[in-house]
Amino acid sequence: MTDMHLDPSLREAAQSSKAWPFEEARKLVKRYPDGKPGGEAMLFETGYGPSGLPHIGTFNEVLRTTMVRRAYETLTSGAPTRLVAFSDDMDGLRKVPDNVPQQEMLREYLGKPLTAIPDPFGKYESFAHHNNAMLREFLDRFGFEYEFVSSTERYASGAFDAALANVLRHNQDILDIMLPTLRAERAATYSPILPVSPKSGVVLQVPATVVDADAGLVSFEDEGETITHCIFGGGAKLQWKVDWAMRWVALGVDYEMYGKDLTDSGVQSGKIAKALGGRKPEGLIYEMFLDEKGEKISKSKGNGLSIEQWLSYGSEESLAFYAYREPKAAKQLHIGVIPKAVDEYFQMRGQYPAQAPDKKLGNPVHHVHVARGEGVPETVLPVTFGLLLNLVGVMGADATKEQIWRYLGQYVDGADAATYPELDALIDNAMAYNRDFVAPTLARRKPAGGEAAALRELDDKLAALGSDASADDIQNIVYEIGKNEAYGFENLRDWFKALYETLLGSSAGPRMGSFIALFGIDNTRRLIAEALA
Numbered sequence: 001m002t003d004m005h006l007d008p009s010l011r012e013a014a015q016s017s018k019a020w021p022f023e024e025a026r027k028l029v030k031r032y033p034d035g036k037p038g039g040e041a042m043l044f045e046t047g048y049g050p051s052g053l054p055h056i057g058t059f060n061e062v063l064r065t066t067m068v069r070r071a072y073e074t075l076t077s078g079a080p081t082r083l084v085a086f087s088d089d090m091d092g093l094r095k096v097p098d099n100v101p102q103q104e105m106l107r108e109y110l111g112k113p114l115t116a117i118p119d120p121f122g123k124y125e126s127f128a129h130h131n132n133a134m135l136r137e138f139l140d141r142f143g144f145e146y147e148f149v150s151s152t153e154r155y156a157s158g159a160f161d162a163a164l165a166n167v168l169r170h171n172q173d174i175l176d177i178m179l180p181t182l183r184a185e186r187a188a189t190y191s192p193i194l195p196v197s198p199k200s201g202v203v204l205q206v207p208a209t210v211v212d213a214d215a216g217l218v219s220f221e222d223e224g225e226t227i228t229h230c231i232f233g234g235g236a237k238l239q240w241k242v243d244w245a246m247r248w249v250a251l252g253v254d255y256e257m258y259g260k261d262l263t264d265s266g267v268q269s270g271k272i273a274k275a276l277g278g279r280k281p282e283g284l285i286y287e288m289f290l291d292e293k294g295e296k297i298s299k300s301k302g303n304g305l306s307i308e309q310w311l312s313y314g315s316e317e318s319l320a321f322y323a324y325r326e327p328k329a330a331k332q333l334h335i336g337v338i339p340k341a342v343d344e345y346f347q348m349r350g351q352y353p354a355q356a357p358d359k360k361l362g363n364p365v366h367h368v369h370v371a372r373g374e375g376v377p378e379t380v381l382p383v384t385f386g387l388l389l390n391l392v393g394v395m396g397a398d399a400t401k402e403q404i405w406r407y408l409g410q411y412v413d414g415a416d417a418a419t420y421p422e423l424d425a426l427i428d429n430a431m432a433y434n435r436d437f438v439a440p441t442l443a444r445r446k447p448a449g450g451e452a453a454a455l456r457e458l459d460d461k462l463a464a465l466g467s468d469a470s471a472d473d474i475q476n477i478v479y480e481i482g483k484n485e486a487y488g489f490e491n492l493r494d495w496f497k498a499l500y501e502t503l504l505g506s507s508a509g510p511r512m513g514s515f516i517a518l519f520g521i522d523n524t525r526r527l528i529a530e531a532l533a
Helices: 006-013 020-031 056-075 103-107 125-143 149-155 161-169 170-179 184-189 240-251 259-276 309-315 316-324 335-354 358-361 365-369 385-396 401-411 421-441 451-462 471-483 493-504 512-519 521-531
Strands: 042-048 081-087 147-150 193-195 210-211 217-222 223-231 235-237
Touching: 006 042, 006 056, 006 358, 020 056, 020 103, 042 056, 042 170, 056 125, 056 316, 056 365, 081 125, 103 210, 125 316, 147 149, 149 193, 149 235, 161 170, 161 235, 161 240, 170 240, 170 259, 184 358, 193 217, 193 365, 223 421, 235 240, 240 309, 309 316, 309 335, 316 335, 316 365, 335 365, 358 521, 385 421, 385 493, 385 512, 401 421, 401 512, 421 512, 451 471, 451 493, 451 521, 471 493, 471 512, 493 521
Parallel strands: 042 081, 081 147
Antiparallel strands: 193 235, 210 217, 217 223
């Protein structure tokens, strides 16, 4: 935890900040005006179902929750907090994810707890352990402060036994809440308790009758035989809405956000928590990330983006920046959003130092870096990511990183990896993005109509410029040529589109003055000559 978010000027501005993490944190201040009894830490929770590989949506929930946690600490001058990342790894595997190996092997384990299923990747003791490790690896990489809690460990160790006995004592109350929400067919077999079969090891979806709540005994049908079974010590788990409510009460959870698709589930779990003698946590209901087709991202489908994909083409901070913005609005999450997110992050980071405290708290970069337990860096990069992508594109897929640095060094004083380590990492991202998504689509076209004459004038004007011409000087020349009615452009947009398509091979591109200044006048004249040839 950094002292940044406890700065007095920021703390004062936070009391009225409209940034959503502060609006969420104020719910907790209202809930406990004097803090939790006995100085107990405010408990934040996130949930993860390791039935599939973790995706950005999973990371997003931990990130956003951490942002609310830090906002609460700012409002309360550092009141104690904890964050639990809870893995539902005792769930029975209901379907085999599309994006994992050994599909046939996994089908043999349908219905069994995720921690009782072999790892199809052959690296860990179970499928759940593999997916849990992937999640923790990234959360650790990003620097989150959290406590990992395994559902299997809690059930098996007996840590939930008292809470399970409480569920059994309120079994009918829970049925009264749940049965009216279910279809008749589902209601006929519904039970809050999911016994783990002592015969097959499968998590059973069968009606269970409470025999002795305090002893944890229930009876149910298992392979044609009625048996009495103790649910303590991992002998059962709960239906997930009941499980959710049980752990809210057992762990004392104060805050948990969840997706819009779980809105109704949150209502039912809140009622169950009340029946168990507890209280539903505060929380934000956020909109879902969508893939390029506008479909919800799914662990089992593996659509959307993986964490590794984003980090191949953009920075960690840009990912957090994208996740921060407008949590109540649905957003597409695909490869194409990365370059813009990278540049917007650096743009807003550049604005941060000169901003007033209230503006700083409304700037996404504040929350990105406070979530990581650090201050906002003041380094300003000499080129944008978009400009870097275009530079890499025209240099060609065969260009090496060393060549790119040598090139940048000609036009940016002191440009090297030691001075700009972030830019060094972005060059790797730009090279990967260009190789995988840009280079295969580049196709320069021949100038048409008045475009050739406009390019010749641009070449003449560039030839007359001195070596000290600024990006603005060049941009003004480009503008004037595009406004010349003799060339037939209906608007400047058509002129810029022609430049991008004839010189860069793309339908979109950078601010041309900045690009030409970076790429060099002589090199740009070479592109023009190639286009006109």
